Amino acid sequence: MPEGPSVRKYHHLVSGFVGQQVIKTGGSSKMLSPASFQSLWLQDTQVHGKKLFLRFDPDEETRSHGNNALPEPLEGERMEEAGDQKQAVGSDSQKISDPSSRSPELAVPSGDDGLDCLGGDSPAGDAERWLEVRFGLFGSVWVNEFSRTKKANKKGDWRDPIPRLVLYFDSGGFLAFYNCQMSWSSSSVVKPNSDILSEKFHRGQALEALGQEQPVCYTLLDQRYFSGVGNIIKNEALYRAGIHPLSLGSLLSPLQLDVLVDHVVEFSADWLQGKLQGRQQHQQIYQKEQCPAGHRVMKEAFGPPGGFQRLTWWCPQCQPKVPPDKPEQGQLS
Ligand SMILES: [Zn+2]
Structure with a gap:
């Protein structure tokens, strides 16, 4: 799409x-x-x-x-x-x-x-x-x-x-x-304030949504807050912000959330500019096997329970998870 x-x-x-x-x-x-x-x-x-x-x-x-x-x-x-x-x-x-x-x-x-x-x-x-x-x-x-x-x-x-x-x-x-x-x-x-490419994009509303206690990769695809964001923008913005897709928004710092929204907007605006100029948008993580730093990229389908699962690419080294995964046995004891 x-x-x-x-x-x-x-x-x-x-x-x-x-x-x-x-x-x-x-x-x-x-x-x-x-x-x-x-x-x-x-x-x-x-x-x-x-x-x-x-x-x-x-x-x-x-x-x-x-x-x-x-x-x-x-x-x-x-x-x-x-x-x-x-x-x-x-x-x-x-x-x-x-x-x-x-x-x-x-x-x-x-x-x-x-x-x-x-x-x-x-x-x-x-x-x-x-x-x-x-x-x-x-x-x-x-x-x-x-x-x-x-x-x-x-x-x-x-x-x-x-x-x-x-x-x-x-x-x-x-x-x-x-x-x-x-x-x-x-x-x-038509409500322009959730449109990431609109001058009326409501940053505060987007930040508040991102700060929920759910993986940020779910929120980014929520068109109520990030209208226009699709899977490519999601993956690229998360990589550029150094944030693991499954990080809970509530555990990220306000600065991290801010940087993430910056990357969503910047990447999207740059992509649009490229389209108008006939230039191909450069992707760093989407459908890649290695990140720009040479690390091996992980790929898995993520989405809300019962919701649409979307293939997600991330670098475990450049995008550490928040909170870190517990050891395997942790949940059993
Ligand atoms: Zn990396």
Whole structure:
């Protein structure tokens, strides 16, 4: 599943189409009829954690979006990007397909602009105009081109992935959404203060959650406090902070928790920046056999009892456990 930085990149790509009308549709989605998007105007887009939101209106100008508008220069730049260049981003392991489309000057969009003003001024009938997109393992958004298969399947077929939804806009460009679930929602569900990549990220709330008497690797994946964090960010931030994944938050010092949150935010922001510049994010521990210091890396699935168990990589030397494990017999006596 794409983590926060990938979804921010998709948001950045979709932003270039805001203000345009859908003139043709396609895609295989059964949940939502692609044809129902015909003639709608894409009026806004937001990102929250791993979810992407697109607002559609039947009319070009239905209401003012308040201070939602982005500064003009960035707007122009994004339109140009979407209109003139092919850009595509695959899942986490893929590179941007066209290196010529790299735009090192691109500013990181503060994608949550105006989130707090959503909902408040919306009349009741205004609900359900936000398309909520949740990406699957190989979920992605492509701009002005379709995803092509890179290898044949077991039967030897070269079958390209089928987009769930394709939206063609009046500018001549199009967006293709792959491997995602989509549903209509009201904007009120959007809370930027748990989004690790939002300027409104609430550090105090995150620190308090981390300090609970439970392994920090569980809390980091809790989207209520760390929206946008996935398994890669979890592993990398814990390694960089020198904290064992199963350390109980309640036994870590305030400084350690602080450093951990710093690494979550820094790693995520750096990853996003890299995505916007076509640079691959360097991982130090995730899926590695050795840590950068040359120690052997451990790998095991960890998760709350009865919850989703996620493969976790850690270095027992660089990330000592708190509290240390008792000797084998300790629990029996
Ligand atoms: Zn190590």
